[in-house]
Amino acid sequence: MFRILLSLFFIFTILYSTHSAIAQIVVVPNDIDGWHQTWIANFNGAQASFNNWSEGGVNTISGTASTVFTKYYRKTRFTYGFRTHLRYGQSKINGNDLRKTDDLISIRNRITYELSDGSIYSAYGAVQFKTQFTDGFDYNKAQAGGDSLISKWFAPAYIIEGFGLEITPNEDFSAEIGVGLKQTIVADDRLNTQYRIDKNKNFRSEGGLTFGAQYKRTIMENTQLITSIETFTNLLIPLSQTDVYWSNSINGQINKYLNAIFQFELRYDDDYSNRIQLKQVFAAGITVKFY
Numbered sequence: 001m002f003r004i005l006l007s008l009f010f011i012f013t014i015l016y017s018t019h020s021a022i023a024q025i026v027v028v029p030n031d032i033d034g035w036h037q038t039w040i041a042n043f044n045g046a047q048a049s050f051n052n053w054s055e056g057g058v059n060t061i062s063g064t065a066s067t068v069f070t071k072y073y074r075k076t077r078f079t080y081g082f083r084t085h086l087r088y089g090q091s092k093i094n095g096n097d098l099r100k101t102d103d104l105i106s107i108r109n110r111i112t113y114e115l116s117d118g119s120i121y122s123a124y125g126a127v128q129f130k131t132q133f134t135d136g137f138d139y140n141k142a143q144a145g146g147d148s149l150i151s152k153w154f155a156p157a158y159i160i161e162g163f164g165l166e167i168t169p170n171e172d173f174s175a176e177i178g179v180g181l182k183q184t185i186v187a188d189d190r191l192n193t194q195y196r197i198d199k200n201k202n203f204r205s206e207g208g209l210t211f212g213a214q215y216k217r218t219i220m221e222n223t224q225l226i227t228s229i230e231t232f233t234n235l236l237i238p239l240s241q242t243d244v245y246w247s248n249s250i251n252g253q254i255n256k257y258l259n260a261i262f263q264f265e266l267r268y269d270d271d272y273s274n275r276i277q278l279k280q281v282f283a284a285g286i287t288v289k290f291y
Contacts, residue, residue, distance in 0.1 A: 025214045025228070026081035026110045026126075027174050028072045037071040037291065044089075044261065044285030064089030064102050064283060077114035077122075083107070088133055099139070102281070103132040112166055124166045124176055131157035154187040156195050160232065162210040173215045180210040182232055184271065196271045208234040222253040241270040253287070260284040 029036075044064045050057035066087035073080040089102035107129045112122040136151035164178015184204045186197050197204050212230040219225045227248040233239060246266045253259050260283070267277040 025174055025176065025212050026070070026083045026108050027168070027171075027214065028074050028079035028081045028112070030074075030171055032072055032074050034075065035071070035073050037069070039067070039069045039290040041065075041067045041288045041290070042259070042285060044259075044283035046283060058094045060091065060093050062089065062091030062101060064281075064285075066102075066104075077117065079112045079122075081108070081110045100134060100136060103134060103136065104130070105132060106130045120167055120169050122166045122168065123163070124178070125161075125163040127159070127161050129157070129159050149190065150194060151191065152188055154185055155191045157185040157187070159183040159185070160210070164210070172217060173213075175211075175213040177209070177211050180208060180232065182206045182208065182234075194272065206232075206234045206236070208232055208236075219250070224251050225249075226251065242268075243270070244268040254284075257286050257288065258284070259287045 042065070045062060047061045048057065049059045064087065066085070068086075069084045071082045083106075085104060085106040087102050087104040089100070090098045091101050092098050108126065109128070110124060110126040112124045115121045115123065131154055132151060133153060135149060135153075137147040138150050139147050142148040160180055160182045162178045162180030164176060166174060166176040168174045182205070184195060184197065184206075186192050186195050186202055189200070189202070192199055192201065210230070210232050212228070214226075214228045216224060216226045225248075228246070230245045232243040234241065244267065248264045250262045251259065252261070261281070263279070263281040265277075265279040267279075269277070
């Protein structure tokens with residue numbers, strides 16, 4: 001775990017020094033005064049079919065829909081940011097049953113107050129919530145055969161509250177460190193032990209330290225690299241069990257409506273597994289900006 005954190009630190013340092021990218025914290029732009037909001041909807045899909053094809057192939061169809069609603073407020077030294085991110089995807093391979101490929105419900109609230117006029121340092125407070133829409137399975141891994149249920153709506157769900165110090169040297173980069181509380185909710189008794197919650201209980205609360213950073217950069221025309229890192233360290237357990245969430249995406253806008261995206265995510269969550277979790281997605285689709 002120490003090697004993971006050290007590697008991420010050096011990767012993050014390199015990205016920052018070369019003006020690459022990082023982003024997930026809700027950062028209020030400097031050029032707004034009062035309220036401002038955005039709402040973006042996106043649909044990405046892929047399809048392939050084969051009939052008497054000499055090289056072979058498997059018929060597939062998949063799609064992922066997502067929407068991000070963000071609301072900002074800035075007045076003198078005070079800011080407020082709110083973001084809701086919803087995402088869901090499924091795929092059908094060679095006529096088999098539909099299988100989930102993506103699932104996210106994320107809600108974030110964040111306030112900051114500059115310590116002095118024009119300062120790059122601010123006090124912040126933040127609350128975030130995360131869960132999913134539908135059941136998640138580890139396919140063909142059940143002891144009696146079939147699929148093993150590993151997650152579902154509110155199993156798990158996470159609430160994290162934190163406050164501390166933020167540094168924002170420019171609009172592209174922001175980092176924060178503070179103290180926080182984390183609540184893990186598992187509403188299905190069958191999954192309690194999956195997330196290290198005592199049997200016959202559905203809730204666990206932890207206290208610790210939080211860290212987050214973001215940086216973003218346009219790497220070429222209409223193409224933006226975004227990377228983010230967030231950690232939560234429970235002070236009552238070994239440091240090696242620190243939760244790490246690192247996500248990266250390259251977003252390319254082909255024209256007003258068409259886009260392409262590459263995503264890579266790494267997680268280390270000792271409550272679920274002592275192994276690194278990885279996710280990679282490449283997709284193209286349609287983006288609509290409502291305002």
